[in-house]
Amino acid sequence: MIIRIFLSLLFCCTPLLAEELHHQTLPNDNPRITLSHFAFGSCWKSSHSQKHWQPIVSNKPQLWLWLGDNIYADTHDMGVMKKKYAELGATTGYRQLAASCPVLATWDDHDYGWNDAGSEYPERKESEQLFLEFFDERPDSPRRKREGVYTSYYFGEGDKRVQLILLDTRYFRSELKRIDGKPPYRPMGRWTPDESPEKTMLGDAQWKWLEGELQKPARIRLIGTSIQFAAHHTGYEAWNNLPREQQRLVDLIVKHRAEGVVFLSGDIHSAELNVMDPENCYSLVDFTSSSLNVPLGAARTRRRVGPGYGGANFAMVDIDWEAKDPTITLAIKDTNNETRLQHRVQLSELTFDKTNLIAHATYENLAGKWETFYGPLTLTKKSDGKWSGHCADRKLSLKESSYGLEGSWQGEKRSGKVRFELTRDGQFLRGSYSYEELPLQLEWSGWKMDWEKYFTRDDYHLRSKN
Ligand SMILES: [Fe+2]
Structure with a gap:
């Protein structure tokens, strides 16, 4: 009896016995x-x-x-x-x-x-x-x-x-x-x-x-x-x-x-x-x-x-x-x-x-507050034409180049190179950075704080990574 119950359960529950799809x-x-x-x-x-x-x-x-x-x-x-x-x-x-x-x-x-x-x-x-x-x-x-x-x-x-x-x-x-x-x-x-x-x-x-x-x-x-x-x-x-x-x-x-x-x-x-x-x-x-x-x-x-x-x-x-x-x-x-x-x-x-086909963004579009993987990033153009930035404990020193902004970052313990460019429409920041003298291989993209108009804030992502 127990075996029969077991077999009937097996036959009704096992998905592999379903009719071919x-x-x-x-x-x-x-x-x-x-x-x-x-x-x-x-x-x-x-x-x-x-x-x-x-x-x-x-x-x-x-x-x-x-x-x-x-x-x-x-x-x-x-x-x-x-x-x-x-x-x-x-x-x-x-x-x-x-x-x-x-x-x-x-x-x-x-x-x-x-x-x-x-x-x-x-x-x-x-x-x-x-x-x-x-x-x-x-x-x-x-x-x-x-x-x-x-x-x-x-x-x-x-x-x-x-x-x-x-x-x-x-x-x-x-x-x-x-x-x-x-x-x-x-x-x-x-x-x-x-x-x-x-x-x-x-x-x-x-x-x-x-x-x-x-x-x-x-x-x-x-x-x-x-x-x-x-x-x-x-x-x-x-x-x-x-x-x-x-x-x-x-x-x-x-x-x-x-x-x-x-x-x-x-x-x-x-x-x-x-x-x-x-x-x-x-x-x-x-x-x-x-x-x-x-x-x-x-x-x-x-x-x-x-x-x-x-x-x-x-x-x-x-x-x-x-x-x-x-x-x-x-x-x-x-x-x-x-x-x-x-x-x-x-x-x-x-x-x-x-x-x-052409870039609508200018350097001025880079200035301001961007949301990033590492927390808010602020980029500021200084009176001498150079740029500074900060994001959590990272301080950035940047200058304008054909690429966008290029320079270095300095944290409490580590430092490295960094650069940022704008997407052609000027709406997004695409960045990359390295530790010390290694190639720029890590991603540091940014988006404007009011971008919820187009993107729903990914709370899961921000909570789990910060
Ligand atoms: Fe795959």
Whole structure:
């Protein structure tokens, strides 16, 4: 009797015995769907809290987009990988979400197969088959006819046409250059930027395809990349580990005058916004949401603008087509559905109009009080033209340069170099500093105290780090 009770409990409670999940899929072209409200996220583990699903479902997104590390397979055994996908497919909250809207996906290292893996991963073909099977890839999908999971979707028509490009940053990627946190990169991750011309992020076929995609008409181009595109070097995985490849994509955007580009990314186990101001291009925004349920505290990169968010999160993307100048609102939400970060970008800011290509900031914009990771930072221009600053016990001595402000900082026990620049729009401070004579590799970004208009104050982040 006890055994029977045990067995019946096992059968009704064990999620792995749930009926196989079938995803709602979409064709590559969806002219009748005007995309205006969708959700995305990354980095999900079956063994962690599943609190995030309900708030995502309650937002009623038009679609759910996976940006990678959708499972943590980390295996060479395809049986294990299949089991991990089955765990996701049996998760109640995910099943509710998948029942409510179509699901689109690309992958990152852990679901591709192995931590930080690239083209050297031996089971990449088999792993791709499991990915396509799990997400119910359509039989006529171009993904079924080529190597790698890169693809694109189109939504809406005419001036409401949205292109969603999903990149594959794993299948073809060359091996990265390892530094393993040795000095001067001790506080950072294991990889260092590699300028080797033969190294690739996307591989020839995917680059060729992407160049073609960027020439197709679309008002908004959302580029989903599992690893961050715009982030500066942190030692962890990002496009910046292959700077030539990062620049190659910027060059393609410029060459084809591809307007309306916004990057969406995941991977880093925290949420943030990075903004890149490349020459001859409008500012490129890269909005990162990670992780759904394995948060690791706010990350810090030198192109981050505003605070980061270090708790479990997902992203909502809203497009207001009714506005004269349509607006994209990027929001990071926590597991209580509260907005933690928010950024709005208007389509007119994502064009090659010359006002978007030049810096509007002056040195005067640097003066004043900035909120930073280390507490409020005050920058003051002195009567002799030099600058001073202070932040907690750090005193700064700075001078104007082509970069912005450069100089040194002095704390009670340590000292080093520091420099600050303004984003092209003058709204954010991007800084970096070092200890003693080491290279400027640590992030010290700042944002104005009244920036809550656009960013919700991240109390979790400030409390845990100060
Ligand atoms: Fe990853």
